Amino acid sequence: MKKLSARRRHPLAAVVVLLLALAATGGLYAAFAPAGKAQADETAQSLAIDEGKKLYSVGCASCHGSGGQGTTDGPSLVGVGSAAVDFQVGTGRMPAQQPGAQVPKKKVIYNQAEIDQLAAYVASLGAGPITPTKSQVDPSGADVAKGGDLFRTNCAQCHNFTGEGGALTNGKYAPSLEGVSPKHIYEAMQTGPQSMPSFPDSTMPEQEKKDIIAYIKTVNGDESQTPGGLSLGGLGPVSEGLFGWIFGLGGLIAIAVWVAAHTAKAKKS
DSSP, X not given: OHXXXXXXXXXXXXXXXXXXXXHHHHHHHHHHSOHHHHHHHHHHHHHHHHHHHHHHHHHTHHHHOTTSOOBTTBOOOTTOHHXXXXXXXXXXXXXXXXXXXXXXXXXXXXXXXXXXXXXXXXXXXXXXXXXXXHHHHOOTTOOHHHHHHHHHHHTHHHHOTTSOOEEOSTTXXXXXXXXXXHHHHHHHHHHOOTTSOOOOTTTSOHHHHHHHHHHHHHHTSOGGGSTTSOOGGGOTHHHHHHHIIIIIIHHHHHHHHHHHHHHHHHHHO
């Protein structure tokens, strides 16, 4: 007992006990941790990449190269990330039908599972923007007013004040944002497709992207939800000013003529 008491008072006794406790904890974790789930996730990811590579070889390699390195017909996909694939393929822009100034939105030919597989393969070529989650793109509770300020500062020059779209140079255009899903709007801001600049989280944080999405959904919603009443096509102050000049000023002139005519008639009688 005296020897045991002496060992307990040894300066290294606490260190030895701590090491034994850590070793026991590590052993228990290794024995009971859900390693099977992590291994299953890795296996599923590997399978998705393999299936995505097959889809890529059929539908994308002719333009982007067998390894995504790019060709004269298509840019490199190394480092574009899964978000770019989800946007381009999920909106039907890719695979492209023919070369041109800008690839238009069209009918989607892949289902979402196939799009995810393509995205997994392209993401494996190099790190890039990741496909956002539902919580990241959900505009619930976002600041619509702030989103409007951000949109007018960063987006309205091309997409118009309410996201109706507009013409650019050399045959390009900013597409309408009406009916575009929040996920694809978020991905477009992440990746900067075609002529659009990119707005990574370092430039525009996630919450600001949500605010912009909330604004777009508000101004492109039902007429009953559109602030200000009739949108007049959503073309901004030009159409509104023209409406004011033609109908507003025209109505005032018509009233003035009517009053003058009836005043002159009254004087004669």
